[in-house]
Amino acid sequence: MEPKTQTGYLLLADISGFxxxxxxxxxxxxxxxxSFLLETIMEKISSLLIIFQLEGDAVFAYLEExxxxxxxxxxELIDQTYLAFREKALALYSQxxxxxxxxxxxxxxxxxxxxxxxxxANSKLRSISLPQRIVTTRSPSIWSLLKIRxxxxx
Ligand SMILES: [Zn+2]
Numbered sequence: 525m526e527p528k529t530q531t532g533y534l535l536l537a538d539i540s541g542f543x544x545x546x547x548x549x550x551x552x553x554x555x556x557x558x559s560f561l562l563e564t565i566m567e568k569i570s571s572l573l574i575i576f577q578l579e580g581d582a583v584f585a586y587l588e589e590x591x592x593x594x595x596x597x598x599x600e601l602i603d604q605t606y607l608a609f610r611e612k613a614l615a616l617y618s619q620x621x622x623x624x625x626x627x628x629x630x631x632x633x634x635x636x637x638x639x640x641x642x643x644x645a646n647s648k649l650r651s652i653s654l655p656q657r658i659v660t661t662r663s664p665s666i667w668s669l670l671k672i673r674x675x676x677x678x
Contacts, residue, residue, distance in 0.1 A: 532588040532644040540634040542581035553626035564612040568605040
């Protein structure tokens, strides 16, 4: 009988500093910059993992264990994603002609990752398609689904 859950990796990529970035800066430019940065992160992550949730400043993805041939690939992907994120943030900063707080604060944004090896209930994780990914609600349900604690921003 086919088991309902698989073992795999859950990955969270979370933009640090986002909450104060949005709260204290010009909202239009903050959201525009954020959408570019999230797009960059998702492009990289989706080359190996399946993205199933986007919440504000965080991208959630998973990968079944059997689909990962070498653990090193996952670490390399995280490195590459981080570099792409930093490059994008700095590129946006250097291209910005606007003196608003959001544009000036771009280099202060950072990206953190959390990877958790665990059982994954595939039926609950549906891949989301790229153009419709921008969802800004922050529901607590995802945390209980992932059973990950202490990794959200306080
Ligand atoms: Zn600006």
